[in-house]
Amino acid sequence: MHLIYTMKKLLIALSVLVFSCGTVAAQEHPHELNLFVGGFNSQFLSYSTSMDYTTDLYGLYEPQTRVTTDPALTFEYNYAVLKWLSVGAQVHYNHLNVSTMTRIDNSYDHYHREMFSFLPEVKLRIPSPAHFRLYGKAAIGLSFVPQLSTRFAYDLVPLGCEWAGQRVYGTAELVYGSVIKGGRIGIGYRF
Amino acid sequence: MKKTLYILAAAMLTLCACSKGADIVGGHDYYYYSPGGSYMMHIADDLIAGALEDLEIARDMGKTEITWASRFTGMTIIKADENVWQLSFEGPFDFDSQTYQTSFVMTATRLNENRHADWDVTFTGNRTEREGYRCSFESLGAITYQALNTSTGWDRLYGHLSMIVYNKDGKKDGCLLHFDGAPSEAQFVRGL
Numbered sequence: 288m289h290l291i292y293t294m295k296k297l298l299i300a301l302s303v304l305v306f307s308c309g310t311v312a313a314q315e316h317p318h319e320l321n322l323f324v325g326g327f328n329s330q331f332l333s334y335s336t337s338m339d340y341t342t343d344l345y346g347l348y349e350p351q352t353r354v355t356t357d358p359a360l361t362f363e364y365n366y367a368v369l370k371w372l373s374v375g376a377q378v379h380y381n382h383l384n385v386s387t388m389t390r391i392d393n394s395y396d397h398y399h400r401e402m403f404s405f406l407p408e409v410k411l412r413i414p415s416p417a418h419f420r421l422y423g424k425a426a427i428g429l430s431f432v433p434q435l436s437t438r439f440a441y442d443l444v445p446l447g448c449e450w451a452g453q454r455v456y457g458t459a460e461l462v463y464g465s466v467i468k469g470g471r472i473g474i475g476y477r478f
Numbered sequence: 479m480k481k482t483l484y485i486l487a488a489a490m491l492t493l494c495a496c497s498k499g500a501d502i503v504g505g506h507d508y509y510y511y512s513p514g515g516s517y518m519m520h521i522a523d524d525l526i527a528g529a530l531e532d533l534e535i536a537r538d539m540g541k542t543e544i545t546w547a548s549r550f551t552g553m554t555i556i557k558a559d560e561n562v563w564q565l566s567f568e569g570p571f572d573f574d575s576q577t578y579q580t581s582f583v584m585t586a587t588r589l590n591e592n593r594h595a596d597w598d599v600t601f602t603g604n605r606t607e608r609e610g611y612r613c614s615f616e617s618l619g620a621i622t623y624q625a626l627n628t629s630t631g632w633d634r635l636y637g638h639l640s641m642i643v644y645n646k647d648g649k650k651d652g653c654l655l656h657f658d659g660a661p662s663e664a665q666f667v668r669g670l
Binding site for chain 2 (some may be wrong): 390
């Protein structure tokens with residue numbers, strides 16, 4: 288009975304040791320830079336992605352706007368203030384393809400816009416193995432589209448992971464937010 | 479002032495032969511390429527020609543109200559003279575699968591005794607749609623509905639249909655549909 292109890296304690300201690308390695312790395316090299324690509328730009332998915340062909344007066348007279356986006360680029364800097372907590376900011380860049388149509392006079396317009404977002408963030412590290420480090424993130428800020436809009440923006444990463452080295456590593460995230468939706472992958476450097 | 483507007487509209491019409499459609503109203507089988515012209519053709523066809531069809535049925539049945547299942551159920555019919563009827567309708571009405579509150583009053587003068595008689599029609603009405611959009615429409619003088627083939631519907635229209643479009647901010651547009659024979663050759667002008 289005593290042996291089982293001792294083994295249980297040993298197992299728990301080993302688990303804590305193994306799963307806390309990932310957070311130690313953050314403290315040794317507190318600065319990190321990440322570059323991501325991917326994700327659908329959810330902010331402009333609130334615009335229709337297809338034209339409205341309704342033939343009532345609203346459908347005839349109101350310009351219909353369709354916005355499609357290329358995969359976003361995200362650049363991120365974080366500083367580890369604690370083993371498990373980093374603070375920093377992310378900057379997004381996205382290219383928007385905007386089409387407008389007014390049915391009453393069959394007029395079409397097509398133009399491009401650039402979208403930039405700046406979002407301060409916090410990053411929480413979850414105890415995990417040193418070579419497969421898990422985390423979550425939350426960010427809020429603003430998105431700017433010159434000549435189109437400025438909007439409140441948020442970005443949530445319920446689960447992300449970093450793998451391979453302590454200094455240079457790969458990273459992948461699940462993302463849900465007003466800026467990006469879906470997932471993105473990237474590379475990071477810690478110093 | 480009104481005369482000047484007519485002259486201006488007529489001048490614009492001569493420059494604007496833009497839309498094509500089919501040649502029978504009352505048969506609901508036309509296709510009209512100009513979106514604005516198409517909308518006004520729904521007024522001339524679905525609404526006015528449709529009301530004429532029900533008037534002819536009511537006349538045959540001796541009814542003074544459309545009591546049967548119809549898009550015009552509730553429309554009242556008053557015989558004002560030997561060949562003159564006054565119609566009024568208010569209720570939800572369907573254009574092109576869009577159903578909105580629509581009302582009109584119409585005076586129809588029968589010109590002959592054919593199955594689809596020829597009619598002179600004057601009317602005024604309005605329609606309230608979504609997002610603050612609405613329109614008022616009226617015939618400028620009488621519009622003549624003429625049936626060359628009396629078994630199918632009216633295949634010649636003569637006259638002018640006017641429409642003013644409003645949104646939340648007030649007047650949005652003024653439109654005119656000019657009929658001078660085949661409905662497919664009706665000419666649509668906007669921006670009046």
